[in-house]
Amino acid sequence: MSTIEDPSWHTVTVRVPFASPKHASIAKQAIEVDRELQPQVVKRTIEVDDDVLVATFKTLTVRLARLTVNAYLENVDLVVKTIGEFGEEAEHPPS
Amino acid sequence: MPGKIRKRSPLKPPERPYIALGLEGSANKLGAGIIKHSPDGSTIVLSNVRHTYITPPGEGFLPRDTAQHHREWAMTVINDAFKKAELSIHDIDCICFTQGPGMGAPLTSVALVARTLSLLFSKPLVGVNHCVGHIEMGRQVTGAQNPVVLYVSGGNTQVIAYSQQCYRIFGETLDIAVGNCLDRFARVINLSNDPSPGYNIEQMAKTGKRLLPLPYATKGMDLSLSGILTSTEAYTLDKRFRFNENSREGDNDNIITPADLCFSLQETIFAMLVEITERAMAHIGSKEVLIVGGVGCNERLQEMMGIMAEERGGKVFATDDRFCIDNGIMIAQAGLLSYRMGFQTPLAKSRCTQRFRTDQVHVAWRA
DSSP states (O other), rough: OOOOTTTSEEEEEEEEEOOOOOHHHHHHHHHHTTTOSTTTEEEEEOOOOOOEEEEEESSSSHHHHHHHHHHHHHHHHHHOOOOOOHHHHHHHHOO | OOOOOOOOSSOOSSSSSSEEEEEEOSSSEEEEEEEEEEEEEEEEEEEEEEOOOOOOOTOOOOOOHHHHHHHHHHHHHHHHHHHHHTOOOOOOOOEEEEEEEHHHHHHHHHHHHHHHHHHHTTTEEEEEEHHHHHHHHHHHHHHSSSEEEEEESSOOEEEEESSSSSSSEEEEBSSHHHHHHHHHHHHHHOOOOSOOHHHHHHHHHHTTTOOOOOOEEEOOOOOOHHHHHHHHHOOOOOOOBBBBBBGGOSOOOOOHHHHHHHHHHHHHHHHHHHHHHHHHHHHHHHEEEEESSSGGGOOOHHHHHHHHHHTOOEEEEEHHHHHSOOOHHHHHHHHHHHHTTTTTGGGOOOOOOOOOGGGSSSSTTTO
16 A cells, blocks of 8 residues: 555645735635545645645656646636636725 | 415515525536525526537537536626626625536536635625526426426436425436436437537427337336437337438338437327326325426427326426526525525535435425
């Protein structure tokens, strides 16, 4: 059995900068809710470093790393699109 | 049960107008709808926008591509809904989204948008069961009081009755859904998926002349459809089968056309649905039938159900394609009802699930 510390596992870190720490935190909260589909072979941690969303993936195989990062980037893309479309409006509530 | 006392509804009239956004994306339709509940008890549909992912003839929709479609169209559809309602997201009370059942990837994409909006605008989230959405919208549009519900769509086939704050499943398909059966047969005979394969089958069935023998597979309150699909497909390999309608002319009229097969398939499976629905009506003593779900806008199904209901002294309630086919407004309606009862989905519990049974929902808003 491999463990997370096993050197044969692969690690990928993705850093996505956002316009503000608030937006990065929104992205973290929205994305984090969905579990990885194969939690026994993919370990994911998502953190916010100021206005940067930092995701680290540890996977058993290179193929899994590719699939996981792909799916993650699609999700980030969707969140970024949503914030891009409605973020401005959200900042200006009607008085 | 005569003399049954109707309990008072636990849902209090709203003290102020409530407005909800509903986001739906459990299959190939992406929908956004905005609904308003007024203090005078009226319910107003402010907007109901839908965009359907249509695949080429002969192909079904796959989860990955469908999710891709929803991601591409989400912003347009949501913006359209608010434009038509002439509102801003700040004006709504809650954001409702489909939590299940459905295809995983499309569900997750739409839920992600719902969560992001909820965090951006600090609006509460309400997770809605897709089937309950259909039932509540059907009840709202038709005004049916306590109907037996026949929920027929591409992914679900259930006969449902309400009892003790729960929509109980009386009978359902044991294998594939009715809509799935029709859609897959449409693929076999290469019908277009625009506007929907079921609609094209319905149109084609109108010119069918022969009722071919097909298996009739009700199993008590349940039914089985995959064998019927296989049998119908097998007719396309029969030596009497002619793909071209016009070859009926001439001296040989012993042929089978695609229209005959559409007609026979519809008649057989709809007869099965009517049978189990009638049994459920007899069991609970209701005289009302409500047909919801995408297949529910099939007029032949409504007609057959109508004949059965009439013989029992009852009535059929059905809606048109705006509310039958998956839409955002039904999610908003069901979500707003539970929101008014104090229900909210915390962010940590807003994960979607492909398996979410109709009877898992606590129907707090009904007596």
